[in-house]
Amino acid sequence: MRTDIVHIGAGELTYEIRNIMKVVEKLIDLGLKVNFENIGDPVAKGENIPPWLKGIVSDLVMEDDSYAYSATLGIPETREYLVAMNNRRGGVHLDAKDIIFFNGLGDAITKIYGFLRRTARVITPSPTYTTHSSSEAAHAGLPPVRYPLDPENHWYPDLEELRRRVKYNPAVAAILIINPDNPTGMVYPKNLLQEIVSIARDFNLFIIADEIYHNLVYNGHKTASLVEVIGDVPGISMKGISKELPWPGSRCGWIEVYNSDRDPMFADYIQSIANAKMVEVCSTTLPQKAIPPIFGHPAYGEYLATRLERYERLSKLAYEKLEGIPGILVNQANGAFYMTVVFEEGRVNGNQSLPIANDPVRQLIEKLTTEEKMQPDKRFVYYLLGSTGICVVPLSSFSSDLQGFRITLLETGESKFAETIDTLSRSTRQYLASA
Numbered sequence: 001m002r003t004d005i006v007h008i009g010a011g012e013l014t015y016e017i018r019n020i021m022k023v024v025e026k027l028i029d030l031g032l033k034v035n036f037e038n039i040g041d042p043v044a045k046g047e048n049i050p051p052w053l054k055g056i057v058s059d060l061v062m063e064d065d066s067y068a069y070s071a072t073l074g075i076p077e078t079r080e081y082l083v084a085m086n087n088r089r090g091g092v093h094l095d096a097k098d099i100i101f102f103n104g105l106g107d108a109i110t111k112i113y114g115f116l117r118r119t120a121r122v123i124t125p126s127p128t129y130t131t132h133s134s135s136e137a138a139h140a141g142l143p144p145v146r147y148p149l150d151p152e153n154h155w156y157p158d159l160e161e162l163r164r165r166v167k168y169n170p171a172v173a174a175i176l177i178i179n180p181d182n183p184t185g186m187v188y189p190k191n192l193l194q195e196i197v198s199i200a201r202d203f204n205l206f207i208i209a210d211e212i213y214h215n216l217v218y219n220g221h222k223t224a225s226l227v228e229v230i231g232d233v234p235g236i237s238m239k240g241i242s243k244e245l246p247w248p249g250s251r252c253g254w255i256e257v258y259n260s261d262r263d264p265m266f267a268d269y270i271q272s273i274a275n276a277k278m279v280e281v282c283s284t285t286l287p288q289k290a291i292p293p294i295f296g297h298p299a300y301g302e303y304l305a306t307r308l309e310r311y312e313r314l315s316k317l318a319y320e321k322l323e324g325i326p327g328i329l330v331n332q333a334n335g336a337f338y339m340t341v342v343f344e345e346g347r348v349n350g351n352q353s354l355p356i357a358n359d360p361v362r363q364l365i366e367k368l369t370t371e372e373k374m375q376p377d378k379r380f381v382y383y384l385l386g387s388t389g390i391c392v393v394p395l396s397s398f399s400s401d402l403q404g405f406r407i408t409l410l411e412t413g414e415s416k417f418a419e420t421i422d423t424l425s426r427s428t429r430q431y432l433a434s435a
């Protein structure tokens with residue numbers, strides 16, 4: 001090429017959750033039966049969509065305006081509905097103009113970081129959901145700026161460290177929190193959120209809270225939404241229907257903007273995001289129309305409660321079966337539907353392996369793990385996959401220096417889940433003892 005055409009941040013765009021699928025496809029061709037524990041899609045894992053919800057969607061399919069473009073920020077009636085829901089909760093008062101719809105939060109995430117000045121950074125948790133850390137790093141053309149979540153302390157953030165990193169890095173303009181968290185399943189207690197808000201206030205930052213899992217909290221844990229604690233600090237909450245309904249294929253999510261009138265620069269930044277949506281025209285119409293009748297349906301509360309009961313049972317079961325294994329650290333998930341296991345320092349290396357009965361599968365795994373210079377936890381993930389068919393995601397791929405892996409709590413067959421965790425537990429012991 002006459003001139004360099006590769007974006008400065010191109011190297012930062014990785015997404016191991018789906019990347020591993022390239023290997024999985026080859027393994028399936030070689031006869032491996034794969035148990036997908038890598039993707040957070042409840043529908044793909046067998047969640048049945050209740051008939052009343054399908055009924056709402058099928059009625060909307062028969063309405064002509066479901067096929068039209070919607071208003072740039074989103075359907076006014078739906079934004080009014082969400083505003084009313086929000087204002088009932090208390091905290092910052094919202095108007096419909098404070099809500100912008102996107103084609104899934106993935107779209108919102110790329111715009112939120114993409115329209116930030118290149119030199120302004122968002123400090124992201126470590127580990128974190130990769131779409132955030134990769135998009136933020138790609139916008140800056142530099143590795144992510146991070147603050148640690150502590151697996152020795154329920155995965156809560158180390159707030160002293162966060163304050164220190166914010167203080168000594170003047171490029172930091174915002175703090176990201178994901179509550180409940182992906183990949184750890186941690187739920188922020190209200191006082192931690194308040195402390196993060198006070199750090200933002202002290203250093204004149206804004207807050208981005210990804211709250212896509214905010215109604216998926218269980219095991220008796222309690223949290224608060226950003227809107228309840230943010231006070232006068234500018235902020236963005238990200239919400240969506242991919243996980244909660246669940247309807248990830250709708251590609252529908254929205255942001256709620258708090259206190260944009262308190263800072264002219266923040267207001268200009270939000271306006272640039274709205275303008276970017278206008279240039280693109282609008283987001284998917286039909287799912288936006290479906291939100292008020294679905295959230296308002298009399299069966300919705302019970303439907304959600306039943307799912308939460310299942311995630312709670314599976315979170316306990318996974319914790320009980322894994323916690324005693326020497327060499328690993330586990331925390332019970334209390335929200336979202338993920339759980340992350342950490343290998344203690346020095347427990348995984350480049351020599352360990354698991355037996356693989358299928359010869360071509362073994363050869364491929366051996367080739368991949370020797371050819372590619374890989375993190376030790378990725379090597380574990382590959383051997384686990386080849387040996388048992390269980391596909392998990394390495395912790396190091398979630399913008400983390402820790403070694404470990406993430407599983408999901410999405411399996412709808414509970415005895416199958418128990419078997420999977422038993423196999424995982426046996427294989428982990430065997431792998432750690434193998435060298």
Ligand code: PLP
Pocket residue numbers: 040103104105106107129178182210212240241242248251252253
């Ligand atoms: N935010 C978090 C924390 C997620 O875990 C995910 C998906 O796993 C998303 C956003 C993506 O949401 P969407 O399907 O709306 O793009």
